[in-house]
């Protein structure tokens with residue numbers, strides 16, 4: 437069973453948590469050895485380099501904005517007894533961090549040592565505010581509602597017979613980028629709510645399903661209620677290919693099989709709740725996905741012959757990537773279609789073409 441109620445437990449600090457930050461340089465070296473992921477630096481013909489560069493630039497900027505806080509505060513701490521300290525400190529902060537420091541903290545530097553904890557907290561919150569303003573004002577990921585990518589993806593979803601995509605990843609920070617970065621889905625086209633161990637609340641999700649269907653009846657949004665489309669519920673659990681016994685999902689004790697099985701149980705329970713509560717053939721579609729937090733590759737679980745989710749049989753994006761690395765764009769696309777068609781029933785494949 438997953439480990440529940442840890443946040444409220446008195447001795448919660450003794451419970452499992454997500455692993456400490458691992459520096460990406462080390463991970464890349466290990467990943468290269470264990471998965472041969474980079475294939476001697478060769479790029480796949482289907483790789484979207486422009487999008488990769490944009491995403492990388494955005495991620496690097498955010499990280500560096502936070503990484504700059506400590507060196508900047510150290511620089512300011514060194515000059516706290518200098519002449520014209522306040523102006524000099526503000527100048528350094530504006531140059532390095534793009535923010536102003538609080539005057540009521542700087543003002544006291546002649547009486548007592550600078551309150552570096554207060555300054556650090558101020559800088560961290562201000563950087564959060566800055567990135568949040570930038571996100572909502574400038575849409576750096578180009579996935580806001582009404583953007584071209586979002587509209588294209590929503591049309592694609594409807595063509596696939598899906599009127600709403602609802603994804604629950606684990607709330608581990610290593611899955612924070614799973615929608616925009618790993619799956620490359622415009623964030624506004626997805627209903628996303630993370631939960632520890634990807635164990636979502638059935639009642640809340642049924643409630644969301646009801647609201648979605650109600651909107652279709654009342655407003656024809658996103659499509660008319662009589663159209664034969666489904667609500668797709670996705671669970672994304674995670675695992676680690678580099679250190680599977682320690683760096684997997686903390687809520688499941690780094691046990692990948694347990695994480696997948698518990699995710700499937702939740703999906704089945706949600707489907708059952710919808711089918712039992714609403715008549716007239718009401719139902720939902722389900723999908724179980726595993727994310728390798730070391731390579732960002734996905735394992736998509738296949739269907740069993742009776743329409744359930746197979747815990748053993750999966751399609752691995754890493755295997756597809758490696759097996760088609762030398763292919764031309766057209767050959768790679770054909771090979772991917774064939775790989776999926778080999779694993780899928782004919783009617784399921786028709787959704788993809």
Ligand SMILES: [Zn+2]
Nearest residue numbers: 606608685686
């Ligand atoms: Zn987790």
